[in-house]
Amino acid sequence: MDIDRALPAAPPAAESSRDGHTAIVCHALGKRFGRHRAVVDLYLSVNAGEVVGYLGPNGAGKTTTLRLLTGALRPTAGSATVSGLDCWRSAPAVHRDLGYVPSEPALDLRVTGAVLLDLDASMRDVRATAARPAQYALADRLVLDLTRRVGELSRGNRQKLAVVLALWHRPRVLLLDEPTTGLDPLVQDTFRELLRDTAAAGAAVLLSSHALAEVERFAHRVVVLREGRVVANADVATLRHHAPHRVRVRFADPAAATVLDTVSGVADRRADGDEVTFSVRRHAIGDLVAALGRVRVTDLEIREAELEELFRSLYGGAP
Amino acid sequence: MTVTVSAPRSALRPRVLRHTLRRSIRATVGWSLALGGLVVLYAATWPAFRNSREYARLFDELPAAYRSMFTSTGAGMTTAAGFFHAELFALTGPLLVLLAAMGAGVRAVAGEEERGRLDLLLATPVSRARWVIEHAVALAAGVLAICATDAVVMLAAGAAVSADLTPGNVIAAWVHVGVAGIWFGILAVAVGAATGRPALARITVGIVALAMYLVNGLAPMSPVLERLQPLSVFRYAIGDDPLVTGLHAGHLALVLVTALPVLAAGAWLFRRRDLRH
Ligand SMILES: Nc1ncnc2c1ncn2[C@@H]1O[C@H](COP(=O)(O)OP(=O)(O)OP(=O)(O)O)[C@@H](O)[C@H]1O
Ligand SMILES: [Mg+2]
Numbered sequence: 155m156d157i158d159r160a161l162p163a164a165p166p167a168a169e170s171s172r173d174g175h176t177a178i179v180c181h182a183l184g185k186r187f188g189r190h191r192a193v194v195d196l197y198l199s200v201n202a203g204e205v206v207g208y209l210g211p212n213g214a215g216k217t218t219t220l221r222l223l224t225g226a227l228r229p230t231a232g233s234a235t236v237s238g239l240d241c242w243r244s245a246p247a248v249h250r251d252l253g254y255v256p257s258e259p260a261l262d263l264r265v266t267g268a269v270l271l272d273l274d275a276s277m278r279d280v281r282a283t284a285a286r287p288a289q290y291a292l293a294d295r296l297v298l299d300l301t302r303r304v305g306e307l308s309r310g311n312r313q314k315l316a317v318v319l320a321l322w323h324r325p326r327v328l329l330l331d332e333p334t335t336g337l338d339p340l341v342q343d344t345f346r347e348l349l350r351d352t353a354a355a356g357a358a359v360l361l362s363s364h365a366l367a368e369v370e371r372f373a374h375r376v377v378v379l380r381e382g383r384v385v386a387n388a389d390v391a392t393l394r395h396h397a398p399h400r401v402r403v404r405f406a407d408p409a410a411a412t413v414l415d416t417v418s419g420v421a422d423r424r425a426d427g428d429e430v431t432f433s434v435r436r437h438a439i440g441d442l443v444a445a446l447g448r449v450r451v452t453d454l455e456i457r458e459a460e461l462e463e464l465f466r467s468l469y470g471g472a473p
Numbered sequence: 474m475t476v477t478v479s480a481p482r483s484a485l486r487p488r489v490l491r492h493t494l495r496r497s498i499r500a501t502v503g504w505s506l507a508l509g510g511l512v513v514l515y516a517a518t519w520p521a522f523r524n525s526r527e528y529a530r531l532f533d534e535l536p537a538a539y540r541s542m543f544t545s546t547g548a549g550m551t552t553a554a555g556f557f558h559a560e561l562f563a564l565t566g567p568l569l570v571l572l573a574a575m576g577a578g579v580r581a582v583a584g585e586e587e588r589g590r591l592d593l594l595l596a597t598p599v600s601r602a603r604w605v606i607e608h609a610v611a612l613a614a615g616v617l618a619i620c621a622t623d624a625v626v627m628l629a630a631g632a633a634v635s636a637d638l639t640p641g642n643v644i645a646a647w648v649h650v651g652v653a654g655i656w657f658g659i660l661a662v663a664v665g666a667a668t669g670r671p672a673l674a675r676i677t678v679g680i681v682a683l684a685m686y687l688v689n690g691l692a693p694m695s696p697v698l699e700r701l702q703p704l705s706v707f708r709y710a711i712g713d714d715p716l717v718t719g720l721h722a723g724h725l726a727l728v729l730v731t732a733l734p735v736l737a738a739g740a741w742l743f744r745r746r747d748l749r750h
Pocket of ligand 1: 190192210213214216217364
């Protein structure tokens with residue numbers, strides 16, 4: 155085994171590797187807990203070099219999907235495969251190239267981070283001395299002290315340790331269950347760089363989250379799950395292109411706001427005195443500007459909508 | 474930065490054994506000390522027993538069936554071997570070793586799982602079967618370490634009160650107790666692996682151990698129990714009075730061999746079920 159692609163000094167982003175082979179495939183995957191169907195007829199694929207954001211409200215089945223992929227759960231329908239290997243039947247072989255950050259990682263609190271990393275190296279049949287350079291480089295990059303007992307670490311620092319455990323061996327497949335929980339914004343930036351480097355080196359990354367705004371920054375593609383079913387699967391760039399703009403206009407005369415009635419594609423309109431906010435589809439922006447030109451406007455702001463707003467409809471009501 | 478790892482190493486090389494042993498050191502030392510203290514305590518009372526003909530007669534006059542709870546070979550309390558067997562190896566010694574082994578056995582799978590750690594630990598190339606087997610080996614090593622320590626304590630304490638004990642038999646007695654402990658420890662590993670429930674593993678071991686203990690101890694009182702006696706692990710662990718009669722290798726082998734299908738069944742069921750969260 156040759157671990158010569160040290161993560162912290164990974165090569166510059168290679169977008170082309172996104173077109174690599176399909177690394178993660180869920181085929182008609184289903185998981186029932188008794189009567190309860192946690193995942194239903196799920197089709198999902200992640201290519202090598204691609205970061206896919208996995209979104210959905212509480213209880214949607216995100217964690218269940220990831221645990222099916224780690225072989226912790228046995229599918230009740232369909233299959234999950236990684237690089238062509240079945241995640242349940244060939245779990246140990248799948249795990250050779252798998253990095254996993256569970257939601258709320260439970261770690262042995264009585265030992266140091268270094269001991270846990272030694273154990274992980276041993277379980278991967280890598281000599282501790284061979285594993286340490288990569289492990290310590292990662293810990294340095296995340297500003298994590300490996301000599302302290304896990305029980306003494308703050309929540310965010312434990313999360314960093316989970317990230318180091320998942321990444322040090324340079325996995326080809328990375329499963330991350332709400333990995334940024336508890337990380338401060340600076341560390342989140344570092345984490346994002348790490349993810350980009352990992353993907354650029356050809357890893358397939360599946361990252362679950364509640365916040366589209368977060369996934370938007372990390373991911374190339376977003377899959378939205380609801381009640382165990384995929385309700386959306388789209389490129390982040392495409393989504394952004396179709397996302398409406400949010401507009402805030404202040405009229406000299408509030409009555410002039412009626413000009414907006416003439417513009418099709420205006421939605422979510424709310425008036426507050428002389429100020430009106432609404433969203434508008436991109437194709438209608440020309441009409442909007444023309445309409446606003448016919449009245450006196452004292453202030454105007456147009457910004458790209460958060461994808462969050464776009465997704466509220468998909469989630470159906472509250473996110 | 475370049476890290477080159479040597480060629481793939483042997484598939485037989487343990488992956489979690491060393492870590493498991495290191496983590497269990499504290500428990501192993503604790504149980505050794507507790508049991509060692511008990512050994513010293515009994516040794517300290519031996520001179521009083523040796524000199525009390527009355528107590529010895531009292532014991533010898535107990536109904537045979539009742540006395541069989543303490544000895545199977547009829548060795549009286551007047552010899553050091555008979556005394557230590559009745560006091561230490563008839564109940565307390567095996568019980569404490571059993572508790573130590575059960576603790577390690579429950580921790581191996583069900584304990585880790587209940588703490589939610591198994592998800593991450595088993596997302597490595599270590600298979601569930603390997604995890605079970607290496608933990609069983611670590612458990613056996615820990616139990617034998619406890620028994621070896623306390624054999625040494627017993628030899629030293631026995632010498633200090635000039636108890637007439639055969640060193641070979643002392644070691645044999647502790648090996649017998651250790652092997653019984655390993656059997657129940659493996660039962661705990663297996664039930665924990667099959668179900669992921671620590672409490673269920675403990676209850677199962679408790680019930681099986683109690684039943685086997687009573688069957689072995691009360692066998693002389695009932696033909697039915699006598700027929701069941703060969704099924705009791707205690708029959709082979711203490712039924713030979715190894716402190717009096719020495720090592721019974723065949724019986725030890727029998728106990729260890731029957732532990733294997735128990736472990737295999739646990740591992741098999743473990744491989745077929747979901748991990749609990
Ligand atoms: N082991 C289990 N036994 C029974 N039901 C389960 C089990 N694991 C998950 N579920 C159920 O399956 C559904 C999906 O849960 P899952 O944890 O996958 O959701 P999630 O999308 O990760 O939610 P969250 O955003 O809250 O983390 C939930 O209704 C949950 O109660
Ligand atoms: Mg979850």
